[in-house]
Amino acid sequence: MRRSAAPSQLQGNSFKKLKFIPPGRSNSSLNEEIISQSLDKKLFEGTANTNSFVESQNDPEICSLNILPTEKSIREIHHRENYSGKYSLEASALATLDSPYTVHSAPKEITVSKGQEEDHENLVKYFSVVWCKPSKKKHKKWEGDAVLIVKGRSFILKNLEGQDIGRGIGYKFKDLEKIEEGQTLIIGGKEIEVMGIISPDDFSSGRCFQLGVGSPAMPNSSQGSKKYFANPFKSVCKPSSKENRQNDFQNCKPRHDPHTSNSLVMPRPDKNHQWMFNKNCFPLVDVVIDPYLVCHLRPHQKEGVVFLYECVMGMRMNGRYGAILADEMGLGKTLQCISLIWTLQCQGPYGGKPVIKKTLIVTPGSLVNNWRKEFQKWLGSERIKIFTVDQDHKVEEFIKVTFYSVLIISYEMLLRSLDQVKNIKFDLLICDEGHRLKNSAIKTTTALISLSCEKRIILSGTPVQNDLQEFFALIDFVNPGILGSLSSYRRIYEEPIILSREPSASEEDKNLGERRAAELTCLTGLFILRRTQEVINKYLPPKIENVVFCWPTALQIEIYRKLLNSQAVRFCLQGLENSPHLICIGALKKLCNHPCLLFSSIKEKECSSTCDENEERRLYEGLLNVFPADYNPLQFTEMESGKLQVLLKLLAVIHDLRPTEKVVLVSNYTQTLNILQEVCKRHGYTYTRLDGQTPIVQRQHIVDGFNSKHSSDFIFLLSSKAGGVGLNLIGGSHLILYDIDWNPATDIQAMSRVWRDGQKHPVHIYRLLTTGTIEEKIYQRQISKQGLSGAVIDLTKTSEHIQFSVEELKNLFTLHESSRCVTHDLLDCECTGEKDHTGDTWEKFTVSTHRQLDPHHQKSDSMKPLSMSQLKQWKHFPGDHLNLTDPFLQRIRENVSFFFQNITNQAAAK
Numbered sequence: 041m042r043r044s045a046a047p048s049q050l051q052g053n054s055f056k057k058l059k060f061i062p063p064g065r066s067n068s069s070l071n072e073e074i075i076s077q078s079l080d081k082k083l084f085e086g087t088a089n090t091n092s093f094v095e096s097q098n099d100p101e102i103c104s105l106n107i108l109p110t111e112k113s114i115r116e117i118h119h120r121e122n123y124s125g126k127y128s129l130e131a132s133a134l135a136t137l138d139s140p141y142t143v144h145s146a147p148k149e150i151t152v153s154k155g156q157e158e159d160h161e162n163l164v165k166y167f168s169v170v171w172c173k174p175s176k177k178k179h180k181k182w183e184g185d186a187v188l189i190v191k192g193r194s195f196i197l198k199n200l201e202g203q204d205i206g207r208g209i210g211y212k213f214k215d216l217e218k219i220e221e222g223q224t225l226i227i228g229g230k231e232i233e234v235m236g237i238i239s240p241d242d243f244s245s246g247r248c249f250q251l252g253v254g255s256p257a258m259p260n261s262s263q264g265s266k267k268y269f270a271n272p273f274k275s276v277c278k279p280s281s282k283e284n285r286q287n288d289f290q291n292c293k294p295r296h297d298p299h300t301s302n303s304l305v306m307p308r309p310d311k312n313h314q315w316m317f318n319k320n321c322f323p324l325v326d327v328v329i330d331p332y333l334v335c336h337l338r339p340h341q342k343e344g345v346v347f348l349y350e351c352v353m354g355m356r357m358n359g360r361y362g363a364i365l366a367d368e369m370g371l372g373k374t375l376q377c378i379s380l381i382w383t384l385q386c387q388g389p390y391g392g393k394p395v396i397k398k399t400l401i402v403t404p405g406s407l408v409n410n411w412r413k414e415f416q417k418w419l420g421s422e423r424i425k426i427f428t429v430d431q432d433h434k435v436e437e438f439i440k441v442t443f444y445s446v447l448i449i450s451y452e453m454l455l456r457s458l459d460q461v462k463n464i465k466f467d468l469l470i471c472d473e474g475h476r477l478k479n480s481a482i483k484t485t486t487a488l489i490s491l492s493c494e495k496r497i498i499l500s501g502t503p504v505q506n507d508l509q510e511f512f513a514l515i516d517f518v519n520p521g522i523l524g525s526l527s528s529y530r531r532i533y534e535e536p537i538i539l540s541r542e543p544s545a546s547e548e549d550k551n552l553g554e555r556r557a558a559e560l561t562c563l564t565g566l567f568i569l570r571r572t573q574e575v576i577n578k579y580l581p582p583k584i585e586n587v588v589f590c591w592p593t594a595l596q597i598e599i600y601r602k603l604l605n606s607q608a609v610r611f612c613l614q615g616l617e618n619s620p621h622l623i624c625i626g627a628l629k630k631l632c633n634h635p636c637l638l639f640s641s642i643k644e645k646e647c648s649s650t651c652d653e654n655e656e657r658r659l660y661e662g663l664l665n666v667f668p669a670d671y672n673p674l675q676f677t678e679m680e681s682g683k684l685q686v687l688l689k690l691l692a693v694i695h696d697l698r699p700t701e702k703v704v705l706v707s708n709y710t711q712t713l714n715i716l717q718e719v720c721k722r723h724g725y726t727y728t729r730l731d732g733q734t735p736i737v738q739r740q741h742i743v744d745g746f747n748s749k750h751s752s753d754f755i756f757l758l759s760s761k762a763g764g765v766g767l768n769l770i771g772g773s774h775l776i777l778y779d780i781d782w783n784p785a786t787d788i789q790a791m792s793r794v795w796r797d798g799q800k801h802p803v804h805i806y807r808l809l810t811t812g813t814i815e816e817k818i819y820q821r822q823i824s825k826q827g828l829s830g831a832v833i834d835l836t837k838t839s840e841h842i843q844f845s846v847e848e849l850k851n852l853f854t855l856h857e858s859s860r861c862v863t864h865d866l867l868d869c870e871c872t873g874e875k876d877h878t879g880d881t882w883e884k885f886t887v888s889t890h891r892q893l894d895p896h897h898q899k900s901d902s903m904k905p906l907s908m909s910q911l912k913q914w915k916h917f918p919g920d921h922l923n924l925t926d927p928f929l930q931r932i933r934e935n936v937s938f939f940f941q942n943i944t945n946q947a948a949a950k
């Protein structure tokens with residue numbers, strides 16, 4: 041007799057589960073008991089399992105997630121015959137569940153001493169079980185798999201979603217102690233059958249909850265360097281017919297010679313893969329990356345191509361074809377994808393047949409043409425036919441003209457043309473800047489999920505592990521279902537991991553959280569690859585980063601004081617709900633950029649009467665008097681803003697000393713960009729501009745123009761939020777961040793535009809901050825732990841998402857007029873800030889890490905904002921420092937109160 045299978049067995053899961061149970065005796069004996077006694081009175085049913093049964097076994101070499109049959113996994117083993125008969129005893133009266141109980145257990149009477157009892161209290165055992173409602177039926181219909189946790193006198197039953205479905209306390213040790221494989225019992229109102237013992241490690245890692253999620257096909261894969269030459273006569277299985285054989289053999293030579301010294305040969309599929317995907321028994325052929333591309337690939341890119349190949353071919357995990365390439369910005373994710381597409385489109389391991397026909401690349405609008413350019417750069421225009429969708433080139437055209445194999449479309453356009461796109465069969469889907477898919481509820485994600493393409497790649501320069509829920513969405517997008525449902529993921533991974541990071545977490549919580557995090561990393565690590573900037577540092581010129589603290593002007597200080605004394609700010613400091621703190625912060629930021637920006641806002645609000653605007657008016661009360669009576673914001677002077685003075689001097693010195701070099705000037709605000717543009721005009725600096733309003737079709741053209749060595753543009757005005765991601769602005773070698781964003785990622789993104797592959801000049805980065813003001817506070821927040829807690833490294837997070845306590849607001853709304861650098865004051869540095877200080881004597885870098893998944897991660901990651909301790913290691917000195925060797929800083933020192941400077945890759949200058 042066979043019982044009906046529980047879901048795990050139906051799905052083919054083999055994790056520590058018994059695939060069959062022994063014939064009848066256990067259930068029938070239980071049934072007899074049930075008839076003779078009330079169900080409520082029964083607790084355990086001991087069964088004498090004298091039959092052999094088949095146990096699906098984990099193959100230690102393969103891992104716990106195996107869904108493919110292996111020789112070992114269906115091995116038959118004999119169950120030990122370790123007890124017989126049964127006897128009854130009363131369960132403890134303390135039992136909270138179904139009491140009074142009759143317990144059937146092992147015959148031996150166990151006397152437990154006090155000491156032993158304490159040991160028992162702490163003894164935890166885990167079992168995999170199947171459960172159903174108690175019934176007399178011979179053929180049980182098990183309702184689900186579950187995990188039974190027995191600790192001392194209590195038990196918890198969890199379903200595979202991690203949810204508690206039963207619990208009880210107050211049992212006798214000797215009853216719970218006896219639970220073992222094959223036993224059937226009623227516990228917590230459910231009939232269960234114990235299918236196997238779960239090791240503490242499998243429980244703490246969470247592996248015991250994973251059902252049918254696929255198995256890592258080749259745990260230590262990355263065998264890219266191994267070279268095989270396909271022997272056409274050595275196929276793994278025989279071709280099915282003579283005709284087939286003839287056809288196959290014509291096509292079975294590698295497309296490129298795998299034996300040359302620089303050849304990059306993809307790993308061969310293993311037997312499982314061949315069994316699943318080579319049904320026609322084609323001969324195995326080496327897949328070799330086109331040498332035309334290989335000669336350009338950096339070592340990390342070769343590794344990346346192998347990784348992508350293994351993922352999308354389903355060679356890393358059975359039945360999973362997704363990958364996340366999360367290399368830091370500028371590492372050439374585009375080229376790695378192009379290499380993959382070109383390879384799969386022309387080659388395949390089975391008879392050399394191409395693996396894919398059509399590829400869909402979805403990317404932010406500003407990068408559509410960048411992708412086209414990169415294809416052209418690396419493959420020329422003849423090898424592969426690319427179609428980019430824009431206003432004039434619709435998806436229909438791609439459908440009609442069959443020789444196009446790659447469709448590049450923006451996320452926005454995809455939504456508009458979803459119906460047409462759905463009608464095309466794409467074999468590979470690449471989502472560039474794919475961290476936007478971290479929210480599974482948004483339209484873009486649902487649209488992409490609706491495409492029936494299995495091979496999915498997310499590209500993202502932003503770390504993906506910062507927020508566990510967003511992490512789930514990304515993982516679930518590339519490999520749907522691999523982490524189970526969202527609710528089970530939360531219970532099994534997220535909750536224990538977060539709990540373990542709480543200061544109040546017990547040792548047990550901490551261990552469990554760490555094990556779950558490690559397991560999650562291990563599971564997802566098979567298809568996530570992230571390399572940091574360091575891998576290409578040696579190909580890049582030096583980077584000289586400066587944080588420049590600019591003295592505010594007298595006008596700025598006067599208005600600043602007035603703003604801080606306003607009723608609106610005082611209201612904020614009372615800690616009332618709905619206080620207008622964002623308006624106050626906005627006003628202070630504008631003032632730091634230039635007082636004329638604030639003047640314009642005041643004028644605008646003067647005649648309005650809405651409630652919000654009333655508050656704003658309260659903030660501006662009396663401010664107009666500070667400005668000259670005939671003040672005209674359009675005729676602003678440069679002397680009114682400390683940062684603008686520094687900027688002008690900087691531009692002048694760059695122009696003088698490096699007449700052929702160019703500057704990228706970044707602001708987060710269009711209005712500020714207008715001022716900067718006006719400044720360019722006044723001083724005769726040629727410029728180009730890209731912001732949110734720049735039509736997408738023009739963006740690449742503007743970028744190309746600036747990068748061209750024939751371009752006469754001296755300045756590239758960039759709105760970082762609008763166009764920062766993915767752009768290559770290697771034409772510029774000086775980058776000035778005119779203002780600061782709450783989110784360090786926005787600034788880091790902008791800074792990475794110039795220091796990237798292809799840059800020929802040493803790169804100078806200047807971050808301008810107004811001394812003692814809110815800008816310093818925002819910077820401190822960026823570099824302090826407080827600013828980093830949670831998912832701060834995320835471009836979508838803005839100040840609206842930030843909660844401020846009253847204390848924080850008090851700090852934000854303080855002007856420090858007597859300090860040269862409040863940030864330095866906070867560093868706890870032993871220098872007085874009076875002289876050049878390099879901080880060499882201080883502790884070595886302690887890179888604070890905020891990845892939820894990896895609390896001990898110490899690798900440097902340039903996407904991570906600088907930490908306080910790192911900043912302390914930077915060279916720092918006041919503006920009036922006597923020996924300023926940097927000629928650029930030398931020229932601006934008069935308006936500067938303090939500098940921090942750091943040089944990366946100095947050796948490259950030599």
Ligand SMILES: Nc1ncnc2c1ncn2[C@@H]1O[C@H](COP(=O)(O)OP(=O)(O)OP(=O)(O)O)[C@@H](O)[C@H]1O
Pocket residue numbers: 336337338341367368369370371372373374375414417500501765766767768792796797798
């Ligand atoms: N092997 C290489 N040799 C020379 N230049 C390269 C190489 N790989 C990439 N590049 C160039 O480096 C620049 C950055 O590459 P790419 O735009 O693909 O970076 P990315 O990883 O997508 O960064 P981001 O996250 O910012 O989008 C491009 O100009 C690209 O052409």
Ligand SMILES: [Mg+2]
Pocket residue numbers: 373374472473766
């Ligand atoms: Mg990119």
